Amino acid sequence: MAGLVSENTIEQIRQASDIVDVVGGYIPLKKAGTSFRALCPFHREKSPSFNVVPSKQIFHCFGCGKGGDVFRFVQEYEGLNFIEAVRRLAERARIPLEVDNDPARQQTRALKDTLLLIHEQICQRWQAALNQEGGQIARDYLEKRAVSLDAVQLFRIGYAPESWDDTVNWARSKGFDAALVEQAGLVVRKEGTDRHYDRFRGRLMFPICDEQDRVIGFSGRILQGDEKTAKYVNSPETPIFSKGRVIFGLNKSKRALLDTKTAVVCEGQLDLIACFMGGVTNVVAPQGTAFTPEHARILKRYAEEVVLCFDADNAGQNAAVRALDALLGAGLTVRVASVPNGKDPDEFIKQNGGEAFADVIKRAPGFFDWYLDRLVATNDANSDKGRVTISRSMAEALAKAGNDVVVDKYLQKTALKLGVSSDAVRADFKKQMKAGPAPMEEEYDMPSPEEEQVSYPKPPPPEITLLQLLLENDDIVPQVAGVLAPEWLTHELVRTAVERRLEAHHNATWPGLAAWIGSLDDAATQRMITEALATPHGVADASTVLLGSSSKPGSLQLLRDKWVDSQIAALNRRMTDPETSMEDGHHLQRHKDELRSFKGKSLIP
Numbered sequence: 001m002a003g004l005v006s007e008n009t010i011e012q013i014r015q016a017s018d019i020v021d022v023v024g025g026y027i028p029l030k031k032a033g034t035s036f037r038a039l040c041p042f043h044r045e046k047s048p049s050f051n052v053v054p055s056k057q058i059f060h061c062f063g064c065g066k067g068g069d070v071f072r073f074v075q076e077y078e079g080l081n082f083i084e085a086v087r088r089l090a091e092r093a094r095i096p097l098e099v100d101n102d103p104a105r106q107q108t109r110a111l112k113d114t115l116l117l118i119h120e121q122i123c124q125r126w127q128a129a130l131n132q133e134g135g136q137i138a139r140d141y142l143e144k145r146a147v148s149l150d151a152v153q154l155f156r157i158g159y160a161p162e163s164w165d166d167t168v169n170w171a172r173s174k175g176f177d178a179a180l181v182e183q184a185g186l187v188v189r190k191e192g193t194d195r196h197y198d199r200f201r202g203r204l205m206f207p208i209c210d211e212q213d214r215v216i217g218f219s220g221r222i223l224q225g226d227e228k229t230a231k232y233v234n235s236p237e238t239p240i241f242s243k244g245r246v247i248f249g250l251n252k253s254k255r256a257l258l259d260t261k262t263a264v265v266c267e268g269q270l271d272l273i274a275c276f277m278g279g280v281t282n283v284v285a286p287q288g289t290a291f292t293p294e295h296a297r298i299l300k301r302y303a304e305e306v307v308l309c310f311d312a313d314n315a316g317q318n319a320a321v322r323a324l325d326a327l328l329g330a331g332l333t334v335r336v337a338s339v340p341n342g343k344d345p346d347e348f349i350k351q352n353g354g355e356a357f358a359d360v361i362k363r364a365p366g367f368f369d370w371y372l373d374r375l376v377a378t379n380d381a382n383s384d385k386g387r388v389t390i391s392r393s394m395a396e397a398l399a400k401a402g403n404d405v406v407v408d409k410y411l412q413k414t415a416l417k418l419g420v421s422s423d424a425v426r427a428d429f430k431k432q433m434k435a436g437p438a439p440m441e442e443e444y445d446m447p448s449p450e451e452e453q454v455s456y457p458k459p460p461p462p463e464i465t466l467l468q469l470l471l472e473n474d475d476i477v478p479q480v481a482g483v484l485a486p487e488w489l490t491h492e493l494v495r496t497a498v499e500r501r502l503e504a505h506h507n508a509t510w511p512g513l514a515a516w517i518g519s520l521d522d523a524a525t526q527r528m529i530t531e532a533l534a535t536p537h538g539v540a541d542a543s544t545v546l547l548g549s550s551s552k553p554g555s556l557q558l559l560r561d562k563w564v565d566s567q568i569a570a571l572n573r574r575m576t577d578p579e580t581s582m583e584d585g586h587h588l589q590r591h592k593d594e595l596r597s598f599k600g601k602s603l604i605p
C-alpha cells in the first residue's frame, strides 16, 4: 500500500484508540490519581516513572524522557515508523485505511520502490553470477562449508564478480541512474569526482530481507584477500535498510518463531543457514554483532523466549552477556545454548545432525545458570579474589533482571557454588546493586542516535507553566493571544511552542492536544511538552493565574515586565556606548520612556 493516510483518518483512528487501552494492552497500568502509572517499557527502573494521562491522551516517562501521543507509543514500543503505527492502530480499531495523494509521500514511496527493484534485480544477477565461470571460487567455498544447493537457492546466495565496475556497468545497461544505485548502497562514489565503483567485489553475497521477504540490503563475505580486508562488507544505511532494525533470517523463520514462541539467535549467516537446513527453523541472526534494543523489541513481537547460541569462543560468550540487557529490557526470557566441544552451530550440525542440535537447544539452561557456571569455570572459586569476582558479576547481571524472586534464587545458588553462607553473598549483592551501573552496561552497544535521550535546557517555571496552562485550557487561548507577545518568553523551545499554539488559534487549525503534540517534529520540544503535561500543577483557575485579578498581577504581566527590564537594560548599554551619536541617544531615550510607560500596567482591559 503506497501513499499517505489522510489527517481525517488519522484523527478517526486516534479517537478510536484510547491511550490507556492501547498502552494497557502492552504493559500493566496502575491507576494513580487522574493518571496511570507503570514501570517504563523504554528503560529499566525499579519504581514506576512512566505516566499515561487519559485526559490529555499522552504518555510521559520522567525517567528517560520518552513521551508523546498514542501513535508515538506504538512507534517506540514496536519499533515502527509513523505510518506503520497508524496501520497497526487502524487494524486494532478496524478502520480501513484509504490512500491519499500527497506528492511528497508518493515520491518517497516511489524512491523506495525503485531501490527495492534495484535490489531484487542485482540479487538475481548475483545469483546467476554464482553459476558462471567467475563464480568458481564462490562455489568452491560453499562446497568446503558444505552449504547445499537447496540452501543456496532458498537463501538466494550469490556472487559479486571480482571487478570495480561490474555493478556500475550493469546499472547503466539497465538504465538505472548512478546516483540512485549509489543511494542503494551498491556503488560508491569516488571522492571529488562523479565516477562510481562497485562496493561489493569478489564476495559471496547474502541478501538481507525485510519481514515481507523483500531484498533490502546485502552482506558480502570475503573469499580471498589479505588480513586488511574486512571479512564482511554490509550495505550502508539506506532509505530501505537500517541495520539496527534488521534481523537476518526473520523473513524465513517468523512463522516458526510464532509457533514455538522461541527464537534461537545465532551469530552469523552461515550458522543460521546451517540451523535452518538442519530443521531448527525458528532461528535468527542480528545483523552484525551488535544486538540492539530495537532487535529485541522486534523479536518480542514473535517470541516470548530467546535462546542465544553464540560461538563458544570468548568473543561469542561476551556477546551473549552483552545481549542480555536488550533482551531482558524487552521482556524476553533468555537461555544460553553452549554447543559441545567449543564448536559453532554450523560445524556441530555438519557432524551430528540437526536433531542433536535441536536437543542442545532444548536443554539450554537459563541465562543465570549458564552465567554462574561460566564465572565459576573462568575464575578460581577457591581464592578470595575469584569468589569476589564471581559474586560481584552475578550481582551485576541479576540487577538487570529486576526481580527479587530471581535475585534470591540465584543468590542461594551462588552461595552454594562458592561454599559460603547465603548471608555473606546477600550482603555482597546488596553492596553491588547499590553501587550503580555495572561495567557490563558500559560495554553495551550504544542505542541508535534516534534512541538517544533528547535533553533541553530547563525552562524558567513561569514560562513552562504558561505553556502548560495554555495547552490544557483551550478556552483561555483567545484571551492570551490578545495580550501576549511571544518575545516576552526567554526559553527558545517554550517560545516556539507557544507561538505555534497561538498560530493554530489565529488560523483556526487547532487539531486537539494529542494530535498537535504528534505533529511536532522536534523531539526535545515533544519531550518538554509531555513532561510539562504529565506534571501536576494544582492550578484551578488558569485565567486568574495568567491574566491576574484586580488585586494581583498575573504571570503574563510579570513576564512582560521582566522583558521590559531587559530591554531597558539593553538600551542603557547602548546609550552609554561612546559610539552612540547624540541623535541616536535621543531616539533611544524616547524608546526607553515608551517601554517604561508599559511597566506595571495591568493586562486586563
Ligand SMILES: [Zn+2]
Pocket: 040, 041, 042, 043, 050, 061, 062, 063, 064, 065, 066
Ligand atoms: Zn522511561
